[in-house]
Amino acid sequence: MKRVKVSLLGCGTVGQGFVTLLAQERSRIANRLGLLIDIDRILVRVPSRIRPGVDRSLLTTSAIDVIDGEADILIELIGGVHSAGAFVRRAIDRGRHIVTANKALLAANGAEVFRAAAAAGVTIGFEASVCGGVPVITTLQRGLAGDSVESIRGIVNGTCNFILSRMEDGLSFDEALALAQERGFAEAEPSLDVDGEDAAQKLRILAAIAFEAPVIDETVMGIRGVTRDGVERARLGGNVIRLIAEAAETPLGVVLRVEPHELDANDPLANVRDENNAVVIRGRATGDLTLTGKGAGALPTAAAVLSDVIEIGRRVPASRWASPGVQAHPSDYIIAVNRR
Numbered sequence: 001m002k003r004v005k006v007s008l009l010g011c012g013t014v015g016q017g018f019v020t021l022l023a024q025e026r027s028r029i030a031n032r033l034g035l036l037i038d039i040d041r042i043l044v045r046v047p048s049r050i051r052p053g054v055d056r057s058l059l060t061t062s063a064i065d066v067i068d069g070e071a072d073i074l075i076e077l078i079g080g081v082h083s084a085g086a087f088v089r090r091a092i093d094r095g096r097h098i099v100t101a102n103k104a105l106l107a108a109n110g111a112e113v114f115r116a117a118a119a120a121g122v123t124i125g126f127e128a129s130v131c132g133g134v135p136v137i138t139t140l141q142r143g144l145a146g147d148s149v150e151s152i153r154g155i156v157n158g159t160c161n162f163i164l165s166r167m168e169d170g171l172s173f174d175e176a177l178a179l180a181q182e183r184g185f186a187e188a189e190p191s192l193d194v195d196g197e198d199a200a201q202k203l204r205i206l207a208a209i210a211f212e213a214p215v216i217d218e219t220v221m222g223i224r225g226v227t228r229d230g231v232e233r234a235r236l237g238g239n240v241i242r243l244i245a246e247a248a249e250t251p252l253g254v255v256l257r258v259e260p261h262e263l264d265a266n267d268p269l270a271n272v273r274d275e276n277n278a279v280v281i282r283g284r285a286t287g288d289l290t291l292t293g294k295g296a297g298a299l300p301t302a303a304a305v306l307s308d309v310i311e312i313g314r315r316v317p318a319s320r321w322a323s324p325g326v327q328a329h330p331s332d333y334i335i336a337v338n339r340r
Contacts, residue, residue: 001030004313005040006099007071009063009087010078011051013184014101014128015042017298018075018305019054025306035313041066043078067091073309076100081108092116099308101128101301107201110208125308130202131156131277133300134293135307139281140209147283149210151248154279155272156202158296159186159193160223160243165273167231168240173224185275185296196222196258199245207247207254210281216253226260234262240270 008015022037030036039058043066044051047059060066067074067090074096078084084105088098098117100106105113106129117124127137131154140149155161162185166176177194180186192198200220207215223243234241244261247254263270268290272278277295282288294300 001034001036002313003036003038004073004309005038005071006073006075006309007041007043007066007069008039009043009066009074009076009084011042011044011054011059012077013298014301014305015075015077016051016054017302018077019051021299021302021306023053029310033310033314035310037309037313040071041069063087064090067096068094071096073097073099073312075305075309076102076105077305078102079104081105085109085113088113089116092120092122095120095122097123097125097312099125099128099305099312101126101305103129103198103201103205107204110205123312125305125312126205127308128301128304130205131279131291132158132293132295132297133303134277134279134291134295135304136206136279136281136291137209138307139289139291140206144281144283144286144289147285149249149281150284151246151282152203152206152210152279153244153246153269153282155242155269155277156245156279156295157193157196157199157243158275158277158294159190160196160199161272161277161295162186162275163194164223164226164231164241164243167226167228168235170228172228173226194222194224196220196243199243199258200256203245203247203256203258206279207256210247211249211254213249213253215256216250218256219259221259223260237262239264242269242272244269 026037041060042058043063044059067087074091076084076088076098079102081104084102091098106126130136159180162180163176166179177186177190186193197220226241231241239262241260241262246257268280269278275296278292280288280290
């Protein structure tokens, strides 16, 4: 039985979801896969806060204690770019493998982070950074490794999709946004989502994995300009409005677009409602492949994090697991370099 220690940077919605899911699945993973996963330390800002199911003896306010501790894999769930980036770089320097859900960090500094990881011989798993529990990154990296991707098109922001779905039910934009905030699908400051930047960050990550060419053009437009009248006009014509993220390779380079589109009923994305995500990947040989599922939420995102932990734990022989002199082979890395 291989024993793996993980530590968490952050224990918010996804972090608590990970602790809950691991408690539910730990025995099954050990019995079926021979991998016993233990939590070593958890970084939090307020240790006194009630976190159901979380062992308070694991909590600390010191990031250094977590990063420099005994963990084999560091799970970064604090988000943002600056602090998270500094923590991840320190962990890489200390030979820790990384699992992250941080789309902002990867979209902004992915090339630097992955180069550092490759140089240090550590692995970065980042399935949870795009579309929550929908395995779009694994599909691009492995399922379609034998094919050339021509385009990616999808609904990758659950907040905007929830708002547009509620506007179809008769709410105004402001009413739908307030409901999304009430149900935990939107932040108190929702600009990152409703202005399209969250979708753009995810699209940049997918494009970096799928295409060799650099990004030559990018358009980002959110849903603030979508009105109840516009949604109703689309409905009367048998159509719906969705925020669509698209990436396509042209002879000159990759073009990225995030903007609202009016879709007819035959479009595979037209029936994707609420906080769900969907991505259509067009391969040269395979044609269109559609992935649909929950793109947000504690447990779906935690499931993607746990999948990366299992993958790294099973496949990459970190120094404390391996025989002396054994090194991880580059083909074992869960890695993609942002080529923007």
